[in-house]
Amino acid sequence: MTTPLIEVAAASRRYDDGPPALEGAALTVWRGEAVAILGPSGSGKSTLLNLIAGLDRPDAGTVTVDGVRVDKLGEAASARYRRAKIGMVFQFFNLLDDLSVADNVVLPAQLAGMARPAARARAAELLDVLGIARHARAYPGRLSGGERQRVAVARALVNRPSLLLADEPTGALDTASGEDVAGLLRELNADGQTIVVVTHDLALARSCTDRTVSLVDGRVTADAVR
Template identity: 80%
Template sequence: MSTPVIELSGVSRRYDEGPPALDAVSLTVEAGESVAVLGPSGSGKSTLLNLVAGLDRPSAGTVTVDGVRVDRLGEAGAARYRRAKVGMVFQFFNLLDDLTVVENVLLPAELAGVERAEARRRAAELLDVLGIARHARAHPARLSGGERQRVAVARALMNRPALLLADEPTGALDSASGEDVKRLITDLNADGQTIVTVTHDLALARACASRTVTLVDGRIAADSRTEAVR
C-alpha cells in the first residue's frame, strides 16, 4: 500500500487551560483524495489546517505529511516543508497587489531557488491551464474575485506540492465566481491532486469532495464518503 499523504495520530492542541481546540484527532488522507473538513466556528477546522501546514505544533500526537514529521520541525524547517510539500489557498487570496499576476505565481519558485527559466515555464503552463494567461502582466486589483482565486491556486501549485490546502476558498466570492472555483477544485482533483478543503459550506463540500470529515468541539464527529455533486 502507498504511504498516506496526511497521517495524524492522537493529535491534540491546547492554547490555554480551557477545552482543547483539537482533542485526540486521528486522521488519514490518501494520495488523490479530495477531503472537505466541515464544522461550525470553533470546531477546530483552522487548528487542523494550521497543524497540517506546519504553522502550528500539536500539544500531543504526531503529524506526518508526505513522509515528513511536521510536528518535529523548527521554524526554518517548517518554512522549507511548506515550500516543498504544501500549496495553500486562502479565503482572501493573499496576493501581493504591487506584483503582476505572473510575478505572484513565480514567488514560491523564487523562494525555493528554482532555476528562473524553469520557473517561468512552469508559471506559463499553470496560467494557461487555469485560463488566466491573458492576465499575466496585469495586477491582481484589476481581476475579478474568481480570477484572483485562480491566480492564488496557480501560485499554490507552482512547486508541484503533494498537498493542496484550501481555507474557505469561496468565502469571499460572489455565487458565479464561487461556482467557477468549485469546478476548478474538482478538475484539479480529477487530475490527481490531493486536496483538503476547510469550510463551513456544505454545498462546497458536496461539489468538491468525495469524503467529508466533520469536526465538533475539536473531535471528529463524522467521517463519510459520498459521491461529489458536480
C-alpha cells in the same frame, strides 16, 4: 504497501487556559483524495489545517505528511516543508498587489530555488491551464474575485506540491465565482492532485470533494465517503 499522504494521530492542541481547540483528532488522507474538513466556527478545523501545514504544533499526538513528521520540525524546517510539499489557498487570496499576476505566481518558485527561466515557464503553463494567461501582466486589483482566486491556485501549485490545502476558498466570492473555483478544485483532483478543503459550507464540500470529515468542539464526529 501504500502509505497515506496525511496521517494525523491523536492530535490535541490547547491555547492558554481555554477548552482544547483540538482533542484526540485522527485523520488519514490517501494520495489522490479530495477531502473536506467541515465544522462551524470554533470547531477546530482551522487548527487541524495549521497542524498539517506546519504552521502550528500539537501539544500531543503526531502529524505526518508525505513521510515528514511535521510535528517535529523547527521553524526553518517547517518553512522548507511548506515550500516543498504544500500549496495553500486562502479565503482572501493573499496576493501581492504591487506584483503582476505572473510575478505573484513565480515568487514561491524562486523562494524555493527554482531558476528564473524555469519558474517563468512553470507560471505561464499554469496560467494557461487555469484560463487566465491573458492576465499575466495585469495586477491583482484589476481582476475579479474568481480570477484572483485562480491566480492564488496557480501560485499554490507552482512548486508541484504533494498536497493542496484550501481554507474557505470560496468564502469571499459571489455565488457564480464560488462555483467556478469549486469546479476548478474538482478538475485538479481529477488530474490527481490531493486536496483538503476546510470549510463550514456543506454545498462547497459536496461540489468539490468525495469525502467529508466533520469536527465539533475539537473532535472528529463523522467521516463519510459519498
